[in-house]
Amino acid sequence: MPFENIKDIYKRMAHAAMRSGREPQDVRLIAVTKEVGPDLIHQAVHIGLREFGESRVQAAKEKIPEVRSLDPRASIVWHLIGHLQTNKAKAAVELFDIIHSVDSLDLAGSLNRHAETAGKVQRILLQVKLSIEESKYGITKENISSVLREVSVMQHLHLEGLMTIPPFFDDPEKARPYFRELRDIRDKAVSQGHELKELSMGMSNDFDVAVEEGATMVRIGTAIFGERRR
Ligand SMILES: *Cc1c(COP(=O)(O)O)cnc(C)c1O
Numbered sequence: 651m652p653f654e655n656i657k658d659i660y661k662r663m664a665h666a667a668m669r670s671g672r673e674p675q676d677v678r679l680i681a682v683t684k685e686v687g688p689d690l691i692h693q694a695v696h697i698g699l700r701e702f703g704e705s706r707v708q709a710a711k712e713k714i715p716e717v718r719s720l721d722p723r724a725s726i727v728w729h730l731i732g733h734l735q736t737n738k739a740k741a742a743v744e745l746f747d748i749i750h751s752v753d754s755l756d757l758a759g760s761l762n763r764h765a766e767t768a769g770k771v772q773r774i775l776l777q778v779k780l781s782i783e784e785s786k787y788g789i790t791k792e793n794i795s796s797v798l799r800e801v802s803v804m805q806h807l808h809l810e811g812l813m814t815i816p817p818f819f820d821d822p823e824k825a826r827p828y829f830r831e832l833r834d835i836r837d838k839a840v841s842q843g844h845e846l847k848e849l850s851m852g853m854s855n856d857f858d859v860a861v862e863e864g865a866t867m868v869r870i871g872t873a874i875f876g877e878r879r880r
Contacts, residue, residue, distance in 0.1 A: 811848025
């Protein structure tokens with residue numbers, strides 16, 4: 651049965667939020683639909699999910715309009731969580747409410763220009779790369795404060811927080827130092843005057859730990875939909 655895990659996921663998120671001294675509603679579930687077709691997304695909308703994450707612009711170009719036609723009245727928030735090439739920035743601005751994967755100043759500049767043309771303020775997060783083993787993409791710790799400074803004056807971007815993808819570990823405790831480090835970087839930036847509320851971190855195998863360390867958005871695919879469901 652689809653979605654049999656969803657109550658358990660919400661419960662685990664809520665408990666981890668309380669362990670971190672926060673309320674359950676302070677953490678949002680982004681259902682990652684990159685392996686999932688429109689019909690199953692439609693069912694997810696039916697059970698109340700409203701925030702979805704896609705990793706590729708090309709796939710989203712078809713899927714987002716299809717879901718919209720299946721659920722014309724649901725106000726769905728679409729998150730881009732995968733690497734974005736500059737040549738797809740225009741389409742990304744047209745399709746996505748929040749882009750988590752802004753990993754260079756060039757890309758931010760391009761998004762800013764396309765958002766201006768589209769008459770939109772694009773909500774973004776900066777993707778931070780905390781170690782060499784991590785995903786190829788992301789702004790390094792050394793560069794983060796200069797990128798923050800430049801991006802925060804781009805008028806058509808609204809910078810809301812930081813995102814990271816730690817290396818995969820079987821033992822989620824091993825991801826904890828990465829989550830903690832992202833939170834520390836965020837807290838430091840806040841103390842320097844940046845308004846960064848969001849921490850996008852935690853996936854199916856480690857979201858409890860990510861929420862304990864301050865995640866405000868968890869990106870969960872397989873724990874909701876199973877392996878490669880259509
Ligand atoms: C696929 C993906 C996820 C979800 O991963 P699961 O292990 O299926 O929960 C989260 N974030 C990003 C960036 C992804 O590409």
